[in-house]
Amino acid sequence: MTGLVVKNTGFWYLVLPDGRKHNNNLLQLDATQQPAEGGLVPCKVKGNFRLKGIRTTNPVAVGDIVNFEINKEGFAFINRIEERRNYIIRKSINLSKQAHILASNLDLALLIVTASHPLTSTTFIDRFLATAEAYRVPAVLAINKMDLYEGTDLEYADFLTRLYRKVGYPVFQISVETGSGIDELRKELIGRTTLLSGNSGVGKSSLLNRLIPDVNTKTAQISDVHDQGMHTTTFSELYVMPQTEESPTLSSPTYIIDTPGIKGFGTIEFEKETVSHYFREIFAMSENCRFGNCTHTHEPGCAVRKAVEDYEIAPSRYESYLSILEDEDDGKYRE
Ligand SMILES: Nc1nc2c(ncn2[C@@H]2O[C@H](COP(=O)(O)OP(=O)(O)OP(=O)(O)O)[C@@H](O)[C@H]2O)c(=O)[nH]1
Ligand SMILES: [Mg+2]
Ligand SMILES: [Zn+2]
Numbered sequence: 001m002t003g004l005v006v007k008n009t010g011f012w013y014l015v016l017p018d019g020r021k022h023n024n025n026l027l028q029l030d031a032t033q034q035p036a037e038g039g040l041v042p043c044k045v046k047g048n049f050r051l052k053g054i055r056t057t058n059p060v061a062v063g064d065i066v067n068f069e070i071n072k073e074g075f076a077f078i079n080r081i082e083e084r085r086n087y088i089i090r091k092s093i094n095l096s097k098q099a100h101i102l103a104s105n106l107d108l109a110l111l112i113v114t115a116s117h118p119l120t121s122t123t124f125i126d127r128f129l130a131t132a133e134a135y136r137v138p139a140v141l142a143i144n145k146m147d148l149y150e151g152t153d154l155e156y157a158d159f160l161t162r163l164y165r166k167v168g169y170p171v172f173q174i175s176v177e178t179g180s181g182i183d184e185l186r187k188e189l190i191g192r193t194t195l196l197s198g199n200s201g202v203g204k205s206s207l208l209n210r211l212i213p214d215v216n217t218k219t220a221q222i223s224d225v226h227d228q229g230m231h232t233t234t235f236s237e238l239y240v241m242p243q244t245e246e247s248p249t250l251s252s253p254t255y256i257i258d259t260p261g262i263k264g265f266g267t268i269e270f271e272k273e274t275v276s277h278y279f280r281e282i283f284a285m286s287e288n289c290r291f292g293n294c295t296h297t298h299e300p301g302c303a304v305r306k307a308v309e310d311y312e313i314a315p316s317r318y319e320s321y322l323s324i325l326e327d328e329d330d331g332k333y334r335e
Contacts, residue, residue, distance in 0.1 A: 002082070005064040006040055007237045013060055013078060014040040015068060022240040022253070024215050043068050046077040061087060061101040062236040062257055063193065086135045088195060090127075091266025099268050103236060103257045107192035109139045112202045115149055115157040118228045120199055125160070126320030127265035128197065129169065130278035134270065137195075140170045142185055144203045147175040163314050167281050176206040186211060189241065193255040200261025201229020208258045212241050217258060233260045267324050275324050276304075281313055282321055295325070 003015040006022065016022050020039075045060055060066060065082040087104035109132045113120035125141070132139035141164050143157050161171045170188070174181035189211070196204045205217040220232040241254035276282045276296060282304055286294060290301025296318075307313040 001069070002065060002067050003041065004238070005060055005062050005066055007235060008058055008060065008062055009235050011044075012042040013045065013066075015043050015066060015076070015078070016040055022238075022255075024212065024239050041068065041070075041076050043076040043078045046079050055098055056089070057098050057100045061104045062238050063087070063104040063106060063195075065105065086137050088131055088135060088137060088197070089268055090131065090262065091268045102197060102259055103195045103238075105193060106137045106195050106257075108189065108194040109137045110189075110194050110196050111139060111141050112144050112196060112198035112204050112207065113141060113160065114145050114199075114202045115143065115153040115160070116227070117145060117148060117222050118199055118201050119156075120202065122160075122163075122316040123320050123323060124199065124265055125164070126279070126317060127267055127324065129164075130270075130275070130320075130324060131265065131267055133278040133280070134267075134274075140172070140188060142172040142174050142181075142207075144174050144176055144207065146173050146180060147178050163316070167317070174207075176203050176210050179210070182207075182210055186241075189256065190254050191252045193238075193257070195257045195259065197259055198261060199229060199263065200231045202261070204261065205233050205258055208239060208256055211256060212239055215239055229261045231261055233258055236260065267327060270324060270327075272325060275321060279317060279321050281317065285313060297322070297325070 001017055003017040005013050006016050007014040043066070060078055060081060064084065066078045067080040067082070068076050068078045070076045084104040086106055088102040088106065088109055089099050090102065091099050109128070111125065111128050113125060129139050141160070143160060146157065149157050157173065161173060164171045172181050172185045174185055176182070196208065198204055201222045205219045208217055209215060209219065218232050220230040222228065223230060236257055236259040238255050238257045241256055270278070272295070273293070276286055282296065285304050285307050286296065288303035289296065289299065291299055294302050294304070296302050296304035304313065304318070308315055308318045
C-alpha cells in the first residue's frame, strides 16, 4: 500500500493511505492498536533510508509518499520512500553533523517572520531562502504580528518587505490576531502543499488555526523574560485546508505543514562555488565580475562587492552570503 506521511512523532509515522481523505482528525495510538478504518495508519520504519550519505535525524519526512506493509501481527512498516520531488533540509545549530528534513514534496515554503516578539534576523531569513533556492522550492515570506509594530519595529518590517520584494520574493504583511492580510495569503496556498517554517513564537500554529479553524493546534505566549517562543509545536504535522468558495472544483488538496520553531538555519550540501547561485541578485550581478570563478570575497574587478558598496545589493544579504561560505569552510554552523 502507498500513502502520504502526515506526522512523525519520533516513534511512529502516521500515514494517510491512498484514496482516503485526510480529515485532520489524528488518532492517539498505542503500540497494539490496529489501523482504524478511515484514519491514519501508524507505521514504523523498516530498513535503512540514508540520504546520499548524510545522517538525518528523520529518515522519513512529513510529505513523503511511502510504501508500507502490514504484517501478520497487524503492525505496519514503511519499506520504501518514493523519490522526493524536493525537500527542505537544515543542519541543527549545534555542532553535530546531523541534518533534519523539514518536509518533502512541497509546492511552497512559507517563512513566517516577525519584527519583534521575537525578532527574526536577516541571516536566518537568507539561509532559509538560499536553501529553498537550492532545493527548488518556491518561497514566500509573511511578516506576522503587524498589529504590534510601531517605531523601529515597523521600520524593520517595512525594510524587510522592500528588501525581499526587490530580490523577487512575494512578501505579505499579516496579523493573525486581527486577520489582516490573511485572505490574500490564503489564496496563495490553495491547491498546494505548503511548509510553514520560522523561529519559535512567530505564530505558525496560530496562522494554521486561523486558516483551518476546526484544527486548534496548541499555541503559546511568548516568554516575557526572553521575548522568545516556547517551542510549543514539537512534531511536524500535515493538515488539510477545506475547500473554499474560491476552490470548489480543485483537483489537488490544500495541505499545510506546521513545524516546530527553529533557532538557526544551518545550510547543508552547498558547494562553495554555488552558494552565490542561491542569492538571486548576487548571482545576477556576478555576470559582471572580472573573473568567472569570482567568490566575491577579495577578487579585483568584483561587481558584487561594488554593488554592495553602492547599496544596490543589501549589505545584509551579502553578509549572509559570506556567513554561508564560512560554514562550508569548517563544516559547522554557529549563530
Ligand atoms: N499580537 C499578535 N500576537 C500573535 C499573532 N500571531 C500569533 N501571536 C501570538 O504569538 C504567540 C506564539 O504563537 P504560536 O502560534 O504558538 O507560535 P509558533 O510559531 O507556532 O511557535 P512554536 O510552535 O514554538 O514554533 C501566541 O501567544 C500567539 O497568540 C499576531 O498576529 N499578533
Ligand atoms: Mg507552533
Ligand atoms: Zn565577484
